[in-house]
Amino acid sequence: MSYEAVGTTRQAAGAKAQSKERKPFLLRLGRIKPYLYLLPALASIGFWVYKPLIQTFQLSVYQWNLLPTSPKQYVGMKNFTNLTGLPEMGIALWNTLIYTLGVIPFSLIIPLIIAIATDNISRKASNLYRALIFLPMIMAPVAVSSVWRWIMHPTNGILNKALTDWFHLSEPIRFFTDERWAIWSITFITGWKLIGFSTLIFSAAMTGLNKEYIEAAKIDRANRFQIIWHVILPLLSPTILFMAMMSTLFASEWSFSYINVLTQGGPFNTTTNIYYLLWTYGFQSFNIGSSSAAAVVFFLGFGALAWLFLKLTKKLSFFDN
Amino acid sequence: MEKAGRSFGSFTAVTVKHCALIALVLLAVFPLYWMVVTSLKPESEVFTSSLIPLHITLDNYVQAWNAIPMGRMLTNSFVVAVIQTVMQLLTSILAAYAFTRWEFRGSNLIYGLIALTWLVPFQVIMIPNYVAISGFGWRDQLAGLIIPNIASAFAVLQLYNAFKSYPKPLIEAARLDGASDWGVLWRTIMPNLKAPIASIGILLFITSWNDYFWPLLVTTKLDNSTVQKGLQMFISSDGNMWGALMAATTIASLPVLIIYLLLQRQIIDSFVKGGLK
Numbered sequence: 001m002s003y004e005a006v007g008t009t010r011q012a013a014g015a016k017a018q019s020k021e022r023k024p025f026l027l028r029l030g031r032i033k034p035y036l037y038l039l040p041a042l043a044s045i046g047f048w049v050y051k052p053l054i055q056t057f058q059l060s061v062y063q064w065n066l067l068p069t070s071p072k073q074y075v076g077m078k079n080f081t082n083l084t085g086l087p088e089m090g091i092a093l094w095n096t097l098i099y100t101l102g103v104i105p106f107s108l109i110i111p112l113i114i115a116i117a118t119d120n121i122s123r124k125a126s127n128l129y130r131a132l133i134f135l136p137m138i139m140a141p142v143a144v145s146s147v148w149r150w151i152m153h154p155t156n157g158i159l160n161k162a163l164t165d166w167f168h169l170s171e172p173i174r175f176f177t178d179e180r181w182a183i184w185s186i187t188f189i190t191g192w193k194l195i196g197f198s199t200l201i202f203s204a205a206m207t208g209l210n211k212e213y214i215e216a217a218k219i220d221r222a223n224r225f226q227i228i229w230h231v232i233l234p235l236l237s238p239t240i241l242f243m244a245m246m247s248t249l250f251a252s253e254w255s256f257s258y259i260n261v262l263t264q265g266g267p268f269n270t271t272t273n274i275y276y277l278l279w280t281y282g283f284q285s286f287n288i289g290s291s292s293a294a295a296v297v298f299f300l301g302f303g304a305l306a307w308l309f310l311k312l313t314k315k316l317s318f319f320d321n
Numbered sequence: 322m323e324k325a326g327r328s329f330g331s332f333t334a335v336t337v338k339h340c341a342l343i344a345l346v347l348l349a350v351f352p353l354y355w356m357v358v359t360s361l362k363p364e365s366e367v368f369t370s371s372l373i374p375l376h377i378t379l380d381n382y383v384q385a386w387n388a389i390p391m392g393r394m395l396t397n398s399f400v401v402a403v404i405q406t407v408m409q410l411l412t413s414i415l416a417a418y419a420f421t422r423w424e425f426r427g428s429n430l431i432y433g434l435i436a437l438t439w440l441v442p443f444q445v446i447m448i449p450n451y452v453a454i455s456g457f458g459w460r461d462q463l464a465g466l467i468i469p470n471i472a473s474a475f476a477v478l479q480l481y482n483a484f485k486s487y488p489k490p491l492i493e494a495a496r497l498d499g500a501s502d503w504g505v506l507w508r509t510i511m512p513n514l515k516a517p518i519a520s521i522g523i524l525l526f527i528t529s530w531n532d533y534f535w536p537l538l539v540t541t542k543l544d545n546s547t548v549q550k551g552l553q554m555f556i557s558s559d560g561n562m563w564g565a566l567m568a569a570t571t572i573a574s575l576p577v578l579i580i581y582l583l584l585q586r587q588i589i590d591s592f593v594k595g596g597l598k
Contacts, residue, residue: 033502037419038431041412044472049438052449059448066448068455114345118338125339131585132346135353137592138581139574140531142549146556146570147356150563156368158355196349197592204593253442257533261553278444283538288448295445303440 053299059292066286079293086290088269092277099187099273100251106191107198107247108240115202116228130203133196141193141257148189149262152176176262179270186263186271190255198243205239206232237316245309249302274298356574360567367564381568388565389551390544391572398547399576401466402529408467409525410518413476418506421484422492432481438474443534454539461545466536470529476521479591483517484510520587527577527588548573 060079062072083089118126136144151159152175160172175185209232217231233240252273259265265272265280272280274294281291359367360381361374385391419425420432450469459465487510495509511518533549540546543554552573555566581588 031425034419034423034425034428037415037422041416041435041472041477042431044412045435045438045474048450048469048472049441049446049474050434052446052453053441055449055452056445066452068452114341118342121335121338121342127586129342129346130589133342133349134585134589134592135349135581138527138531138577138588139353140533140549140552140577142531142533142552142556143356143570143574144352146552146566147352149556150359150567151352151355153563156561156563158370161370192348192352196345199345200589200593249440253444256444260537261556275442275444278447282448291448295448299441299445302442306440 056292056295056299059288060296061293062289064288066282066288075289079289080297082290083293083297086281086294088265088272088277088280089294091269092272092274095183095271096252096273098183099190099255100248102184102187103191103194103247103251103254104244106195107251108243111195111198111202111243112236112240114199115206116232118203119206126203130200133199135196136193137197139193142261144189144193145258145261148185148192148258149176152185177267179267182263182267182271186255186258189258189262190251194247194254201243202236202239205236209235238313241309241313241316245306245313248309249306353574356567356570359564360571362564364564381564382572384562384565385555385569385572388562389555389569391548391551391569393544394546394548394551395572397463397466397545398530398549401463401547402526404467405470405529406522406525408471409473409476410522412472413480414506414511414518416472416477417480417484418510420481421487422502422505435474435477447534447538451538460539461541463545465539466547469535473525476525479521479594480518482594483514483521487513516587517591520584520591523580523584523588524591527580530577 059072061074061076063075063079064070064072121129151157154160154172154174154177159175160169163169164172173181175181213231213235214227217227222230252275255273256275256279259271259273259276260279263271265276275298278291278295278298281287281294358372358374361377361379362369362371363376363378363380366375416435420428454460454465454469457465459468492505492509495505500509531549532547533553536547536550537553540550543551552569555569
């Protein structure tokens with residue numbers, strides 16, 4: 001996702017290329033030309049994103065079991081009123097909150113600290129660090145799950161072996177099957193994939209800062225902490241807000257793969273979240289109505305959240321412009 | 322900043338910086354290192370904590386290759402990722418060109434609709450799309466994996482940014498030389514934007530190669546699926562074949578790792594510019 005995408009502000013491209021001495025037919029052809037160029041992308045996005053989105057809204061007022069031969073039964077708003085009573089809904093919402101908050105140290109706090117602390121490091125060294133820190137980001141979620149499953153294996157995993165050696169645990173930690181640990185293990189893996197990427201985003205923002213403000217603050221004898229708090233953080237606020245929004249909106253979506261591969265929502269539903277719930281309603285209990293109704297509610301909820309973030313971004317990002 | 326007169330204080334500051342970064346590097350790299358190391362260990366060694374393989378063997382790779390239809394799935398992954406990348410580039414080049422070249426009614430609305438797709442999570446639209454694919458009879462077919470993904474909103478937005486930076490006067494000059502709009506795109510603009518298009522293409526290829534949910538949904542037989550789904554099946558089949566599992570994971574990650582090794586600078590730059598999805 002790009003910054004531009006989030007702002008959805010497109011500077012009107014000032015291409016006034018049409019010459020005026022064309023003939024009417026060519027003029028008309030010229031007028032539909034941009035639409036012809038847009039057609040392939042637009043048709044595909046329309047058919048595979050917006051059409052199904054509308055269909056999800058439609059399906060939310062029906063009862064259906066996904067079988068093409070079985071009829072869809074109109075039930076009105078019943079799917080919505082039943083949502084709160086659905087099994088696992090409460091815990092899924094709660095877990096979603098835990099994932100969202102749990103990822104923040106990895107997506108915001110630690111990367112921000114590292115980016116600020118390691119600014120002005122030599123170029124050569126920083127390139128090597130960048131290349132290595134970024135590695136988790138390009139790995140496939142399934143591969144990441146596979147590797148961590150091995151590392152965090154209760155009896156044979158190297159993590160448990162190390163922990164037993166260092167802290168003399170009485171019994172190994174069952175990272176994915178102990179209900180006290182499972183959600184934190186998934187959160188950690190989600191964060192692990194993200195931390196390097198976030199660090200690079202913040203480092204890039206640090207490099208792009210107008211250093212005159214910092215110099216000016218130094219002349220005014222501000223100490224290091226004051227500079228960070230009163231100068232650097234406000235200047236970074238657009239980036240911080242952007243990452244906060246990404247992290248809030250997508251933490252649950254990112255953890256989805258690890259849940260599906262590593263815990264399937266268990267043990268005792270302690271790792272399920274709202275997106276995983278949509279998946280199980282849809283493709284395990286074939287309750288299409290509930291899945292669609294929940295999808296509609298979450299979609300609108302996250303949409304509202306995104307809208308709030310964008311308003312906040314517009315309000316706060318007046319710095320240095 | 323503190324070039325002149327490096328005191329003991331600034332020396333420790335630099336050391337602390339490097340330590341923090343090295344810790345982060347270890348966190349990022351160790352799991353991948355451990356994956357490769359485990360995959361090279363013989364069965365007797367897999368369960369030891371030795372940080373280097375003492376007797377390197379490729380047995381695990383042979384075992385992994387035979388446990389799941391690896392060759393077939395790698396081919397599928399490759400075909401899907403290449404076609405998808407090329408199609409996404411084509412559709413988004415045309416779209417980005419339309420946005421930069423002309424002012425037309427509804428352009429802001431259309432751009433907004435494309436940009437806003439990032440708000441639509443896969444899980445919200447998966448059921449209707451699954452129904453559509455089943456209706457077309459494309460389950461267990463490569464078409465079912467590829468066709469829903471022939472356009473990428475991300476690619477349109479990224480390419481639009483690249484196109485926007487192309488100087489307008491050069492387009493005007495080409496027009497005066499009698500080039501058609503089509504000709505301007507392919508003969509004037511494209512040759513000059515090879516680098517950004519290539520790096521967006523690499524990103525699209527990696528995304529497609531790593532994709533897992535769509536193959537999980539529309540394919541049932543491993544023979545018709547991609548390597549990510551095969552890997553997931555291997556993981557859940559359990560057993561204690563950790564060496565073989567790590568070998569399979571390494572194989573599945575290798576193409577992306579090789580691309581990264583060759584082009585990490587461009588990949589990082591376009592990720593940082595382009596974001597997350």
